[in-house]
Amino acid sequence: MSLLELRSISKHFPGVKALDGVSFDLQKGEVHALCGENGAGKSTLIKVLCGYYPAGTYGGEVLLDGKTAAFRSLRDAEEHGIALIAQELALVPWLSVAENMALGREPKRNGLIRWDVVRAQAERGLGLVGLDVDVDRQVHELGIGQQQMVEIAKALIKDARILVLDEPTAALTDSDAERLLKLLMELRARGVSSIYVSHRLEEVFRLADRITVLRDGRSVDTGRTADLTPAKVIGMMVGRSVDTLYPRPASVTEETALAVDGLSVADPTNPGRFVVRNVSLQVRRGEVLGIAGLMGAGRTALLSALFGTARSPVTGTIRVGGGPPRPAPVSPREAMDLGLALVSEDRKRYGLVVEAPIVENLTLAVLRRFARPLLLDHRERRKEAQAQVDALRIRTPGLNLAANQLSGGNQQKVVLGKWLMSAPRILLLDEPTRGIDVGAKAEIYELIARLAGQGLAVVLVSSELPEVLGLSHRVLVLSQGRPTAILEAKEATPERVMEAATAVA
Amino acid sequence: MTEDQPKPSLRSAIPWRALTMVGALLVIWVVFTVLTDGTFLTPRNLSLLARQMSITAILAIGMVLVIVAGQIDLSVGAQAGLLGALSAIVFIDKDWPLFASFALAIVIGALLGFVQGSLVAFLGIPPFIVTLGGMLLFQGALLGVTGGVSRSPTADYRYVGQAYLRDEVGWTLAGLVAAWSVWKAIRESGIERLKWIGLAVMGGVVAAVLNAYEGVPLPVLLVILLAAFFSVVASHTPFGRHLYAIGGNREAAFYSGIPINRRVIGVFTLMGALCGVAGVVLTARVGSATSDAGRMMELDAIAAAVIGGTSLLGGRGTVWGALLGALVMASLDNGMSLLNTEAFWQPILKGAILVAAVAADMAGRRKS
Structure with a gap:
């Protein structure tokens, strides 16, 4: 009998079918990875099984220990031993480590919190994850990696049997990520199961016992890691052939419109790290340069830096037209004066x-x-x-x-x-077709082609791979902030792009 | 256990922020003492200062909790004025017993707070708007119930705001504080021990100074008791800690299963009840309920909390800090009155100090 089983889960949002009959199961002492492109439905699925979406708001059935479970809230699922380690750290920066771990279920006597019990519990929890910090320290004094450990410890002292981790290594340094993987392997040996959502296939293949691939809200396949290869998983994630419906403007000039040299953007939340690292690129007039990469690869940060809206220090130089090298603009006003325009990913905001x-x-x-x-x-x-x-x-x-x-x-x-x-002379497009219907998409594609045809240089970021591949003359692939490939249109196959996007830079 | 862990460095254990505030207060006191040729530091003036700060302090104690939870309450001044007047009116006109007229102010205050909190929690109206509306509404209601004329309750009522405790009572209280502090100091170590010893000494000094005049004023005793009580609520009850969590990271609070709406309503209810207490003390101290009582006091309360280290972004602040903030505000008023400075300088200086305090807070945040 499976520890946890999801039977044909469906979840609708207005106008979108986020999940369409997805089934999934988890065994005791197993790490089961969930893979898929952005928007494939991974986050929605874990929100269903963690009670974030209460029972009744989705179709299908959740079974825990073979019995139907209808979680009403995150808290409810937690009491059944399922703990979510969300992508955004859920800790209060100004409270102590111990207090964060007890938050929401403080032990008390006569209405007063028993700090001795809170501390003892926290120390036990930190022992379980092998983290050696003073439980009285405030959380904001800890590094991101340590905070992640605290979160896991918090789940473990609540007797979690199932850890659900959503991109847990996305914000971690390599050595912190390494510690996390080791910890999850140890916990597995002690019978704690994990559902591991990650873009990083290298991690997935090291850690997971089984892999389930989602695409467009459906489960493509589930297989034992030993029977799969990264190439096979990428194939399942991409899964569709590139349409020939994308008009590609023919005339690319030889005139460079924008040249970027060694651009780096510091990580605003994580000093000493970078969200974009040493990216160089050139766009010519009339050219569409696609930028591919997974969530968190630094695509949006790159465009923000070019348009002067980065929230953290930017280094490197740019050249516009035939001009001399200069630093990236520091404000949209300055960027506009240089002939840049940015259509941002969140149009409402x-x-x-x-x-x-x-x-x-x-x-x-x-x-x-x-x-x-x-x-x-x-x-x-x-x-x-x-x-x-x-x-x-x-x-x-x-x-x-x-x-x-x-x-x-x-x-x-x-x-x-x-x-x-x-x-503008250079148009930066960040997810220009997000959340719009197919007909309108086609019109936007046509428009992009027309504008490029008129001599505009276009930089296109999109999570929809076919879109990038279909419209671009060249594709720059980013992984964890670094460029891992620059591909001409004819050599840019979905497989090659995904390979570069999941590569360890 | 903790003893096996490396202790945080001494530097990080020292409450620098608190020390800065105490330092600023000392500077203000020294300046006024010099400028007034010592009048500022006489027991008579210090006793007056303590009484002057009492109403702002009571409101600031609640305001800290409200702001810590990421909320704001602009209605507290008007609410205190209204509740003080209601309590005076039932006492004078309806011959309610003293205790009942006090209770009325507190109960109605809690009710008004509950309603305001519910509007914030359930309808999602920003607290700034709810309580701005509340402020106007309570100001109007106050004008209505008083009919524009001052109502003066008898001496029984005024006792709450104007009485002094006998010297023996003051000494006994100081002794109790000292005993408790010493007991805590023995169990603690390092900086914590110093804090408790400091508190024991401070209790004695305060009692000595106040007894050197007429004794501990009743409103001052009330402030100390309320501060002690709400400090424990803030630091040692799930309710209090949840307020810090909600203000510090609402998402984290939600993911930890904290009933955010109930906590928000709770803190507004408490604030309302404290407005009732402040209103009674206000009416009693002034000796009458006037139609513009409490006006602008919300701003003094917010300023006191903020000067005392409460972050308007939520998640950080202490009740004792707010008390210190109230003392800073009252010292400025008091010192400038002693100097016969023209009245218009008082708000100007207070405004400048408030902005400077927040600027210091923001600079501190950027560094950490």
Whole structure:
């Protein structure tokens, strides 16, 4: 009998089928890895089995020890021995290690917390994970790796039998990651089972007994690690052939629009580490340069650094057009003056003033142009906005509609239009088709091809591999912040890209 | 056990922030003492200072907990004014017994806090808005119930705000504090031991100074008792620790199974009850309930908490720190009055000190 079994789990979000009949099982003393591309449904699946989504909000059945389990909350699942180690560390920085471990279930007598018991429990927990720190230290004084250990210790003193780890090594240094893997192997020997979600195939193959691959919300296959190879797993993760539907602009000039040399971006939360490390690239006028990589590979951080919105120090130089080498811009204003434009990955947060009308959004970045000399020339402004609406075929009854009244695809076109109005020479696109429907995607693809055809240099980041492969002339692959491959379109197969994306740089 | 672990270095064990605040307070006192030729440090003036700080201190004690949980309550001044007036009115007009009229203020305060907290927790209205609305509403209600005229309760009522304890009581209390501190000091070691010894000495000094005038003022005793009680609540009960967790990392609190809504409502309810206490003391001390009582006191309470090291971002702050903050604020008022400085300088200086305190906090945060 399986320790934990999920039977044909389905989970819908408005407009999206995140999970479609996924089955999964976990044996006692097993490490079972979950693999898949971004958006394959891994996070949704673990949220179902940890009670984050309460029973009743998903289809299918969860069985624990062969009995139906209907967890109402994270707490409920925890009481049944399932502990989630979330991607974001769930510790309170200003509380002590001991207190964090007791949080939510403090031992007490006469209404007062028994600190001696709290400390003793914490010390027992730290003993279980082999971490030697003073339990009275505040958590923010610890390194990320130590904090992760504290989280696992916190789960273990609650008698967790099943640890669910979501990308636990994503923020860790190599030596901390190594310690974590060793710990999980030790715990397995003591009968603690783990579900291990990771992009890092090298880790998965060292650690896991079995691997389940998810794709597009379905389980592709489950196999024993011994019977699989990384190449096979990558094949299952990618699984689809690249469409020929992507128009690729033909004419690439020889004129360099943007050259980046040795760009590094410090990790804002983790001093001494880098989210982007020593990346050099060139984009020519008329070229689409794709940037592929898994979540956390540093793609967004790279674009942010180029557009002057990085939250941490940036080193390295850039050259724009035929200009001399110079440091990366430090503000969007400066980047715009250099002829850069960024369509960010989160249009509602960074791209649009969602409550404001379309005309407002379209002209936001270039308002100065309409100042005559102080007051805005509304007629001219509307005229130019209307020209963008027509050119991009934004479907709207008028310019005064609030941006959030539009469909996702049309919203994205407004963001694109906003930046096209600034007449950029280099267009940075971060997930330009996220969350929009297929028809609108095709239109965006066409638009990208057209703009490149007009001589614009485009840098395209997308988690949808077919999109990157189909649209780009060349593909730069990042892994853990470092460039691991630069591939010409004809040699960029999904397998080669995924191989480079999961490589240890 | 802990003894086997490497102890954190001495440098990190010393509460630098607290020492900085005490240092700042000492500087303020020295400056005023020099400028007033010693009048500032007379027992008479220090006793006045202690009484002046009492109402801000009571509100600040609750405000620390509210801010620690990542919330804010702008309504406390108006609420204290309203509750003080209600309690005076039932005492004067309805002939309620003294105890019942005090209880009324506290119970209604808790109820108002409960309602405000529920609006924050369940409807997701930002606490700034809920309590800003509350502030206006309570100000209006206060004007309504007083009809714009001051109501003065009899001496029985005023006793709470104006009485002094006999010298023997003060000494006994100081003795109790010293005994408790010494007992703790014996069980602790290092910096902790020093802290307890310091507390024992401080208890004696405070009692000596206050007895050198008329004795320990009743509102001051109330402040000390409330501070001690809520300090224990903050540090040693699940409720208190959950407030720190919610303000420090709401996600982590959620993932740890903490009932966030109940805690938020709880802390607003407590704050409301403390407004009731503050309102009674206010009416009693001033000797009458006026239609603008308590106005702007919320800002003094917030400033006291923040100067005392409470982070407006939530998750950090102590009740004793807020008391120190209240003392800083009261010292500024008191010292400038002694110097006959024109009244307009008081808010200007207090404002500058508040901003400087937060600037220091932010700088400290960046370093760590």
